[in-house]
Amino acid sequence: AAGVIQSPRHLIKEKRETATLKCYPIPRHDTVYWYQQGPGQDPQFLISFYEKMQSDKGSIPDRFSAQQFSDYHSELNMSSLELGDSALYFCASSSGDRGSTDTQYFGPGTRLTVL
């Protein structure tokens, strides 16, 4: 079965540069979530989109922004990168009854290293 696709899988940037991470959800999934995971930590929710509209916001820095496009793929844009932004970034997707908690399926992640 098709899974969540993320690109790139690895990214190395310098401080103060910008980065764009892409996520392609499972076909027919309408909701996309972004998470950040530091070493030895659990995934921390950043932001989510449902039907191309932002649905929830977590601990996402103001330097980051994201959007979901008409084909449901999503991009996380990160500017003025800091050393502390080095982490694994996961995208998850879901589809379901809006009245229930959707089951989220995670992508393989993008490892961002800021030098």
Next chain:
Amino acid sequence: GQQLNQSPQSMFIQEGEDVSMNCTSSSIFNTWLWYKQEPGEGPVLLIALYKAGELTSNGRLTAQFGITRKDSFLNISASIPSDVGIYFCAGGYGNKLVFGAGTILRVKS
């Protein structure tokens, strides 16, 4: 906000042994999910629980949604070396997930 207490933090067991881990919270959740994560990879969904009291199996894995909706456990029977990894519980409310801190499982063959 919601917080989950996942225990144990780590386990080092002999191949063939059974494993049990759990998550508790002071908050009520609508969904409990269990994920396994291997180094550098994304969390892989193992079991999803949607109803209080629900008991679900997936091969050697069994998980239950606590009747109070504040806890869940995951059992792995007859562990094998490929069970190694980090197991996360996640409680769902609304459209959000809250993750436990993870249980690191190591299996000695």
